[in-house]
Amino acid sequence: MVKLLIVDDSVFMRTVIRDMVTKDPTIEVVGTASNGVDALEKIQNLEPDLVTLDIEMPKMNGIQVLEELKRQRKRPKILMLSTLTSEGAEMTTRAIRLGADDFMLKPKDIPHVRVIGDELVTKLKHLVTLPALPAVHRASPTTGPASHVVLIGSSAGGPPMLDTLLAAIPQDIPAGIVVTQHMPIGFTAALAERFNRIASLPVKETENGDIVENGKILLSKAGVHTIISNDMDANKTRLGKIIHSNTAPLHGVRPAVDKTFESAAKVYGKNIVSVILSGMGNDAGAGAQAIKEAGGTSLLCDEKDCLVYGMARSAIQKNAVDKVLPLAKLAPEIERLVHQMEAANV
Structure with missing residues (x-):
């Protein structure tokens, strides 16, 4: 009790x-x-x-x-x-x-x-x-601009699931991570602070111009869409760059998961693992479809672990799902897929 x-x-x-x-x-x-x-x-x-x-x-x-x-x-x-x-x-x-x-x-x-x-x-x-003590962050041995990206979308019921998932993703994962969680304006800063104490990787709220980097987690800022654009640095290295967009809400929300997923599909193509957690509405279905068409992999959390299953169902209806897994098995599968993509690109 x-x-x-x-x-x-x-x-x-x-x-x-x-x-x-x-x-x-x-x-x-x-x-x-x-x-x-x-x-x-x-x-x-x-x-x-x-x-x-x-x-x-x-x-x-x-x-x-x-x-x-x-x-x-x-x-x-x-x-x-x-x-x-x-x-x-x-x-x-x-x-x-x-x-x-x-x-x-x-x-x-x-x-x-x-x-x-x-x-x-x-x-x-x-x-x-939850553990009583905050996580201790150590420098990830895999640093620099990400060639692979993990995209996570969630809404109602998502934050507790994100606690579990982000805490389980290993510190040395050779990918950048972008989380889009529906949240009222102002509150994603507090959410990022909280995740930063729980996750094994550093977490921050997105800012215009952020680069998607290996071993770092970006949380989409509430009130704007998080768009991932294709950019290059001085050495001609491809960069996934965060652009904040004030275009109209999509599915009644801003940030919308679809906006992030669809823009990332154009930049990272087959080097994407997307994950849809709990959430109501249709956001994420079109984004998952764009990722699948680009050659990436789309994962869903099992319905029994979700408070609401609308977002996940929107991806199912578009036939854009590669695998459905319990929450506890998502992190190992993400790690396996990222290393598989890394090996394929060597």
């Missing part, structure tokens, strides 16, 4: 969160708190495994709670609950830097709060399995 403390200044939110999480028999709500001072006292007395922590609260806010917890030798796993605002995004990034383990976005519209229930339970249960 996982012990949970709910911290939020809203009686409504405390009630709704309790109702949502107690539908899972493995989660026990051991208490609630309406401010940071009360939260710290209850963390000490109740010793919860997990805490959902609001940011804006009276007496002591969520950031101050984290600062206090940093001074303590032992603390529970912390899931921040953030509002969908630019200020909320900035505070969430700060919270991750202070040691928060994950974050979740509160819907702007109160009637829709309950729709996050399944994802909230998934995140809480996933946090229990």
